[in-house]
Amino acid sequence: MTLVTRRRFLGGIAASSVLLHDAMAKAAPASETMPRTQADFERLHARKATAAILPADIGPPTPIWGFGGTAPGPVLRSRAGERLRIAVENDLDVPTSVHWHGIRIDNAMDGVPGLTQDAVAPGETFAYDFVTPDPGTYWYHSHDRSWEQNARGLHGALIVDEAEPWEGADRDIVLVVDDWRLTGTGSIEDSFGQMMDWSHGGRLGNLVTVNGRYKPRVAVRPHERVRLRLINAANARIMDIGLGSATTRLLALDGMATPLADMAGPVRMAPAQRADLLVDFPASPTRLAMTIETRDGPVAIAEIAVSGEPVRAQFPAPIGLPAAGLSVPSDPQDARRVELRMQGGAMGRMSGAMHEGRMMDVRALVEAGRIWSFNGVAGDMDEPLARFERGRTAIVKIRNETPWPHAMHVHGHHFRVVSRDGASVVDPVLRDTDLMMPDETIEITFVADNPGKWLVHCHMLEHAAAGMMTWFETV
């Protein structure tokens, strides 16, 4: 029996559609899939294209914006401790930028226009060049008008392989889960910027895709053990993803290894979150549904076809990933404490907020495209939430005083959630994005060890655009 194992692309790129439609095939080496510039940068074009999101018998191709002309874009691969060099060429007719979500990155490469770089103008190129320190499942996405550009398809997976190959799975499969708001003719609905979305749960789509396809088929073999790398690339949809009767264990969250843990049900993923699952498929050929929970119960979003020769007669004992190389104290002494109060939204209790230097009531805020606030400020970026001396441990108490869930994301850092509603969290895991429920209060802690200006925002991208955004500086 042949095992296709531990593919390594040495910073190369494999078309994500390959992973879906011919999951057993080895991807082509980087040099065959991506031209290199003289300076040894991979080139990544942001451009318009069409994508077969819907099967041909259901609808026509969908006009999208995609990195490399696909949505999701190519799977970028690096290795822990190695450098990734990506020249992003903007072939769109609007500015863009790329944020490398979850990477503890050089601040100048973080991809936030107005804070860490200028937006990449149409026809221009920005050379992203950074070290990927930690192995794991990450992703990249537009950070300029991301509420529109991410929804049009400008995102992809970024996989950082372990420095020493990890032998715990036969292979890994990257699954980028997204939702789209399509019209009856298969186009992306041009309804961006609607205050109804911005003030509620964000722009939710009407069609969920896996690697850019509606209900694709993922091929695995009987008794195969797969590392499933799930990425929620949706603007705003919280996803509870299930894998039917397959035996599933948690390996990592947001790129960082967790203690190996059996999973009894679906994995909950807020927008931007990732989960690595170790999945043991059944001994006999069968079909499993990958599902997402809806109000009407689980709905299939992909078919997992278990077929062919069994990989083995019996599974060996599962092994977890090596512990994350990043250490964040879970009971920090001498930490600098900061508070972040979240307010606003439909049915919220916010009476007004500061915007553009003056106090506005809700009506004036809505007219200015704002409906959420952090500490009473609706998205003004003049002043940081805090300035930390480098190396200082921070504790940020975040109060969600809104009736909506939010996916709080800190750029460039992983944090521990050390308390929820006043109760200590046992065995806190490292995350870069945390899902907060309505009226919930959490305390997160991280070490401000990376100089620069770091965004903190809700990753429901409409919420960020409508006021849920601030930043801190490490000096």
Ligand SMILES: [Cu+2]
């Ligand atoms: Cu939010």
